[in-house]
Amino acid sequence: MSALERIKHNFFDLEVIEKYAPSIIDGLWVTLHLALFIIVCGLVLGLLLAVVRSFQLRFINWLIIFVVDIFRALPPIVIMIVFYFALPFVGIQMSGFVVAWLSLTLVLASFVEEIFWAGILSVDKGQWEAARSTGLSFFQTLCNVVLPQAIRMTIPPLTNRTIVITKSTAIASVVAVPEILSQAGAAQGFSANTTPLTMAAIAYLLIFIPLVAMSRVIESKFAWKR
Amino acid sequence: MEQLVQNFFNIEVLIKVYPMLLKGVWMTLQLCVVVVPIGFLGGLLVAIGYSFHNRWLNALLIVYVDFFRAFPPLVLLIFVFYGTPYVGLEVPAFVAVLIAFFLNTSSYYGEILRAGIESIGRGQWEAARSTGIGRLQTMFYVILPQAMRNVAPDLTSNTLEVIKFTALASVVALPELLRMGRIAQGITYNPTPLIAVALIYLAMLWPLVRFLSRLERRMLVKQR
Numbered sequence: 001m002s003a004l005e006r007i008k009h010n011f012f013d014l015e016v017i018e019k020y021a022p023s024i025i026d027g028l029w030v031t032l033h034l035a036l037f038i039i040v041c042g043l044v045l046g047l048l049l050a051v052v053r054s055f056q057l058r059f060i061n062w063l064i065i066f067v068v069d070i071f072r073a074l075p076p077i078v079i080m081i082v083f084y085f086a087l088p089f090v091g092i093q094m095s096g097f098v099v100a101w102l103s104l105t106l107v108l109a110s111f112v113e114e115i116f117w118a119g120i121l122s123v124d125k126g127q128w129e130a131a132r133s134t135g136l137s138f139f140q141t142l143c144n145v146v147l148p149q150a151i152r153m154t155i156p157p158l159t160n161r162t163i164v165i166t167k168s169t170a171i172a173s174v175v176a177v178p179e180i181l182s183q184a185g186a187a188q189g190f191s192a193n194t195t196p197l198t199m200a201a202i203a204y205l206l207i208f209i210p211l212v213a214m215s216r217v218i219e220s221k222f223a224w225k226r
Numbered sequence: 227m228e229q230l231v232q233n234f235f236n237i238e239v240l241i242k243v244y245p246m247l248l249k250g251v252w253m254t255l256q257l258c259v260v261v262v263p264i265g266f267l268g269g270l271l272v273a274i275g276y277s278f279h280n281r282w283l284n285a286l287l288i289v290y291v292d293f294f295r296a297f298p299p300l301v302l303l304i305f306v307f308y309g310t311p312y313v314g315l316e317v318p319a320f321v322a323v324l325i326a327f328f329l330n331t332s333s334y335y336g337e338i339l340r341a342g343i344e345s346i347g348r349g350q351w352e353a354a355r356s357t358g359i360g361r362l363q364t365m366f367y368v369i370l371p372q373a374m375r376n377v378a379p380d381l382t383s384n385t386l387e388v389i390k391f392t393a394l395a396s397v398v399a400l401p402e403l404l405r406m407g408r409i410a411q412g413i414t415y416n417p418t419p420l421i422a423v424a425l426i427y428l429a430m431l432w433p434l435v436r437f438l439s440r441l442e443r444r445m446l447v448k449q450r
Contacts, residue, residue: 003313010312069439072386073431074424075393077300078404082424085408086417089233114439122446164387167298174397181301194309201297201305208296216292 009193016195020187024199027183031207034100034179035166041105042165043158046112053113054120054142064113071110076168079103084175100172108165115157119150155222159215167208180204236418243410243419250406251426257320257392257402261327262385268328269335274365276340287336294333300394302326307398319400323392331388338380342373379441386434393427403427 053064071079083099094102123146131141173182184200275287294302303326310317317325346369354364374381396405407423 007313011309069432069435070428073428073435075390075404075427077393077396078424078427081404081408082417082420085411086234086420089417090230114442118442118446121443163295167296168300170298170300171394173300181298181304185304188308194305194312197301197305197308201301204298204301205293205296208298209292212292212296 011194011198013191013193013195016187016191016193017199020183020191020196020199023183023187024180024196024203027178027180027200028203028207030097030177031169031179031203034097034104034169034172034177037101038104038108038169039162039166041101042108043112043162045105045109047116049109049113050116050120051142051147053117068110068113071106072114076103076107076165077171077174079107080171080175096172096175096177099175100169100177104165104168107168108162111161111165112158115154115161116150119154120146122153123149152222156215156219159211159218163208163211163215166211167204170204233417234421236416239414239416239418240422243414243422246406246410247403247419247422247426250401250403250423253400253402253406254392257323257395257400258389260324261331261392262388264324264328265331265388266335268332269337269339272332272336273339273343276336277343277365277369291333291337294329295337297330299326299330299391300397302330303394303398319395319398322398323395323400327388327391330391331384334384334387335381338377338384339373341380342377343369345376346372379438379445382434382438382441386431386438389431389434 049064049068053061080099080103083094083103084096087094120142127145127149128141131145132138136144169179170181172179173185176182180200180203184196187196188194272287272291275283303323306317306326307319307322310322350368350372351364354368355361359367392402393404395402396408399405401409403423403426407419410419411417
């Protein structure tokens with residue numbers, strides 16, 4: 001067999017593609033669901049934490065910083081493995097899907113909180129004072145004056161971070177979630193052929209290349225003024 | 227409470243497995259020391275490539291960068307590890323990890339450094355060139371030092387990400403910290419080693435997270 005034929009046979013085998021396409025597509029749906037839940041919950045929770053932090057209650061702020069730091073420092077795969085393999089020993093049992101969702105939601109929320117908080121800080125103090133002096137309450141100022149300006153500045157880092165965390169859904173294969181990568185791994189085992197991994201790679205690229213290209217456009221559109 | 231101590235902070239288990247964990251830490255450190263500089267150098271090449279403003283080269287670099295930014299690192303790693311034997315290359319796990327992480331981190335570093343270089347005004351180039359120093363000299367002595375300062379938070383944040391990625395290497399059985407923790411858990415049938423692994427990662431990475439937060443805050447103050 002020539003080298004080219006061997007590559008074709010091992011990475012682009014049509015029979016294998018035909019046989020395992022349905023299971024990869026099943027995996028694709030699981031990945032998309034997982035990603036959607038993580039993005040929605042992570043963004044909402046992160047924004048909520050940033051708003052709570054802006055009230056400047058000392059004890060609560062310490063708590064938020066502490067938790068957020070932990071989830072920014074730990075590798076997502078470590079968090080998932082601790083949740084999945086260690087927590088059952090103290091009576092907390094969660095399915096792989098819930099573990100993956102919860103871990104990545106907490107990680108995304110932590111980064112999002114930091115990004116929004118930086119955005120809130122970047123709005124000049126004069127904006128607060130001006131808004132409050134017109135008679136708006138603290139909360140109205142936050143929602144109607146500060147956040148709209150803050151969110152605009154935070155769009156590029158938010159998109160980047162969301163993409164990075166969504167890519168981490170592939171790690172869910174380690175805790176037995178039947179998403180793209182774990183379907184492909186199983187198919188690779190059955191067929192003794194790497195073609196399913198090629199299919200998985202193509203599936204991920206189909207999802208993420210448009211997102212990465214979009215983030216490039218967003219980045220230049222919302223670029224920070226230097 | 228007793229159950230918690232017994233399962234998560236079991237001293238006996240810890241005494242039994244700590245040599246394994248130390249070995250894991252050592253492997254993780256080795257990985258970091260190799261992966262981070264190589265990825266950074268790759269990124270530097272990408273960014274300098276951009277600065278030539280050659281249309282074909284730029285198109286090629288954008289394809290490279292976007293392609294590997296879209297590839298989840300774990301998928302890339304598994305693809306390299308299980309795929310290379312089929313094309314007749316038998317690479318050890320460590321090398322597979324290096325290849326996969328190089329492709330990923332060089333594209334991220336490349337994108338960050340490119341943004342940094344582009345943030346430096348044209349006047350700096352012209353002034354430096356007019357004093358008679360060459361293109362590459364201008365790049366290394368004038369542009370890059372300022373560019374790196376402008377994107378210092380992004381560089382730090384990406385380095386943090388790269389170090390966190392090294393835990394993925396456990397999936398291809400490279401005996402780094404997470405892998406050793408899982409083996410230790412299997413031997414003792416007690417999750418204490420996993421908790422210890424998490425705490426070791428925290429001890430290594432928390433200072434970097436704090437440093438990053440301070441760096442970001444300082445940039446914010448400057449921008450205002």
